Amino acid sequence: MAGPLISVRNATRIYGKGEARVAALDGVSFDIYPGEFVAIIGASGSGKSTLMNLLGALDKPTDGEITISGQALSKRSQRQLADFRNKIVGFVFQQFQLMPRKSALKNVMMPLQFRRPRFSDEKERATQRLNDVGLGDRMDHKPTQLSGGQQQRVAIARALVGEPEILLADEPTGALDSKTSEDIMALLHQLNDNGQTVIIITHDPEVADAAKRVITLRDGKIISDQTRDMAA
Amino acid sequence: MRIPGVAIITSALGSLIERPFRTALTMLGIIFGVIAVFVSLSLGEGGKERIRENLDSVSARTISISPNWTGRSSRQRPWRPFTENDLLEIQSLNGVYAATGGLDSTYTVVSEASDWSTNVRGIDTSYLKAQELVMDRGIPISDFEIQAKSAVAVIGSSAARSLFPNQDPVGQRVKIENIPFRIIGLTKEKGGESWRGRDEDNFILIPRTTGRARLFGDHRLARQQVRSITIVGENQGVLKQIEDDIDRIMRRSRGLTPDEPPDYRIFNFSANRQAFADTMRTVSLVILALGGVSLIVGGVGVMNIMLANVTERTREIGLRKALGARRSDILLQFLTEAILLTVISGIIGLILGYFISQTVADMDQMKIKYSWTVIMLAFGASFVTGIISGFIPAFNASRLDPVEALRNE
Numbered sequence: 180m181a182g183p184l185i186s187v188r189n190a191t192r193i194y195g196k197g198e199a200r201v202a203a204l205d206g207v208s209f210d211i212y213p214g215e216f217v218a219i220i221g222a223s224g225s226g227k228s229t230l231m232n233l234l235g236a237l238d239k240p241t242d243g244e245i246t247i248s249g250q251a252l253s254k255r256s257q258r259q260l261a262d263f264r265n266k267i268v269g270f271v272f273q274q275f276q277l278m279p280r281k282s283a284l285k286n287v288m289m290p291l292q293f294r295r296p297r298f299s300d301e302k303e304r305a306t307q308r309l310n311d312v313g314l315g316d317r318m319d320h321k322p323t324q325l326s327g328g329q330q331q332r333v334a335i336a337r338a339l340v341g342e343p344e345i346l347l348a349d350e351p352t353g354a355l356d357s358k359t360s361e362d363i364m365a366l367l368h369q370l371n372d373n374g375q376t377v378i379i380i381t382h383d384p385e386v387a388d389a390a391k392r393v394i395t396l397r398d399g400k401i402i403s404d405q406t407r408d409m410a411a
Numbered sequence: 412m413r414i415p416g417v418a419i420i421t422s423a424l425g426s427l428i429e430r431p432f433r434t435a436l437t438m439l440g441i442i443f444g445v446i447a448v449f450v451s452l453s454l455g456e457g458g459k460e461r462i463r464e465n466l467d468s469v470s471a472r473t474i475s476i477s478p479n480w481t482g483r484s485s486r487q488r489p490w491r492p493f494t495e496n497d498l499l500e501i502q503s504l505n506g507v508y509a510a511t512g513g514l515d516s517t518y519t520v521v522s523e524a525s526d527w528s529t530n531v532r533g534i535d536t537s538y539l540k541a542q543e544l545v546m547d548r549g550i551p552i553s554d555f556e557i558q559a560k561s562a563v564a565v566i567g568s569s570a571a572r573s574l575f576p577n578q579d580p581v582g583q584r585v586k587i588e589n590i591p592f593r594i595i596g597l598t599k600e601k602g603g604e605s606w607r608g609r610d611e612d613n614f615i616l617i618p619r620t621t622g623r624a625r626l627f628g629d630h631r632l633a634r635q636q637v638r639s640i641t642i643v644g645e646n647q648g649v650l651k652q653i654e655d656d657i658d659r660i661m662r663r664s665r666g667l668t669p670d671e672p673p674d675y676r677i678f679n680f681s682a683n684r685q686a687f688a689d690t691m692r693t694v695s696l697v698i699l700a701l702g703g704v705s706l707i708v709g710g711v712g713v714m715n716i717m718l719a720n721v722t723e724r725t726r727e728i729g730l731r732k733a734l735g736a737r738r739s740d741i742l743l744q745f746l747t748e749a750i751l752l753t754v755i756s757g758i759i760g761l762i763l764g765y766f767i768s769q770t771v772a773d774m775d776q777m778k779i780k781y782s783w784t785v786i787m788l789a790f791g792a793s794f795v796t797g798i799i800s801g802f803i804p805a806f807n808a809s810r811l812d813p814v815e816a817l818r819n820e
């Protein structure tokens with residue numbers, strides 16, 4: 180097996196100063212290998228959102244190191260982190276975070292405008308991704324004209340359009356009903372089957388159960404890290 | 412091929428169009444500012460050009476003197492006209508290009524076709540030269556007619572049009588106070604109006620002697636009177652010297668002691684013109700200052716709206732950062748929006764300013780000059796306003812923490 184895609188070593192994130200210091204994440208270490216499907220689960224306040232921000236390079240650890248795709252994040256400048264977010268990570272948010280006045284296609288194309296150098300076939304790439312998530316016939320629709328499940332599919336297409344090494348989904352089914360949630364989870368699994376590394380952050384054990392590997396957080400520490408045989 | 416920058420501008424344009432009312436209100440201040448800057452600069456340039464054009468024209472080298480009867484209030488002095496002798500002395504001064512003196516009054520002039528109130532001037536042979544008039548047809552009044560006190564007249568083009576519509580005036584007859592005059596010449600149109608707004612072609616010229624003998628009468632205090640004297644200097648530089656010489660001649664001729672105030676008035680057109688130009692420059696400076704203030708106030712408005720924009724779109728900024736936007740991308744995006752806002756206002760302001768300055772020019776016979784410098788200045792002012800007022804909001808936006816921004820509801 181090749182080396183880990185993500186290597187987290189003793190990652191600590193402290194908020195506040197002096198008496199008000201709170202360690203949202205307290206010395207966490209783990210590795211994630213290419214092609215894994217990992218769920219990070221924990222109650223509210225367990226540190227899972229903080230961990231997601233660190234894995235997505237939106238934030239830097241106060242202490243410890245996170246290395247993704249060979250890049251040590253703590254040593255990166257703001258600009259390098261921005262480029263990293265653009266190339267290496269694809270975000271999916273609980274609230275979809277689509278631009279309401281832009282069409283599905285425009286929404287999917289958005290990350291490509293920050294790519295350097297830019298692709299010459301941005302529209303084709305975005306169209307391809309929308310086809311992949313089953314929305315080839317809804318490309319010109321605005322988010323308000325789409326159902327919740329369809330909106331999340333657009334968001335997934337947007338996350339994938341830059342061909343990231345990691346798909347990072349924060350409560351991707353949190354705003355959806357159970358039937359739609361199943362569809363979205365099925366889509367994520369299908370992507371994983373095609374080799375996409377997927378990390379899901381969730382508080383929902385049912386969603387976590389669908390993952391091959393579940394990392395459980397409590398009070399900023401890992402309390403369990405289990406890999407299961409999905410074939411069972 | 413992708414043209415860099417086009418996408419940024421289109422997307423900035425899109426976000427301005429999404430909020431049309433707010434965008435329009437914000438633009439108002441800048442539009443007013445650019446109008447004021449453009450109009451004032453155009454007027455100023457036009458004024459400068461006009462002075463340059465006229466600096467050496469005859470009218471700018473003209474001095475006129477007229478008798479004045481307002482002396483000291485304690486000792487009213489009678490009104491005394493000048494004499495032909497005064498005129499002869501002035502004509503012999505150094506630096507005088509032409510000097511003419513005559514009498515004039517307004518009469519109703521009757522032709523076969525019409526009657527018309529016009530200025531009848533008794534002139535000498537220097538008159539045409541001093542007034543820059545040339546003959547269109549016929550012949551000018553010569554020494555012969557002056558000596559003979561002939562009842563002949565030369566008519567100005569606009570008086571001719573009124574008295575002899577669609578006819579050749581030369582050879583026709585007119586009656587002034589029932590005295591018949593034969594028209595021997597027509598002057599070429601001088602064009603337009605004087606800088607004081609008087610029709611420059613509405614007159615009838617007759618020999619001075621004829622006028623004095625049969626029309627105006629001679630003054631009891633000064634035989635051979637001339638009512639006003641007009642002097643044209645050879646160039647601008649000699650005007651001051653001529654003025655001093657005239658003062659000396661007049662004081663001697665009219666028997667004034669050196670401490671007595673003059674009973675005549677010397678009117679230097681070029682000085683007057685300069686004063687007019689100065690006034691115009693002051694007016695255009697005031698408009699320019701107003702424009703500047705309006706641009707500043709408009710700029711503050713733009714800054715205000717951009718700050719509100721950034722606050723309102725915090726989540727969008729967070730999202731863009733999460734998708735890989737660099738700080739410079741965000742900065743450029745909001746700066747482009749601010750600049751676009753002011754530059755579009757600038758273009759609208761230039762167009763409106765053009766029409767407004769045209770209207771002003773038509774109303775007041777002012778000269779307007781449009782130059783690329785002025786256009787670029789007015790446009791540049793709006794561009795710079797955009798950069799200045801857009802920078803702080805754009806900078807704030809670029810520094811937002813993506814984690815915080817995404818959490819913002």
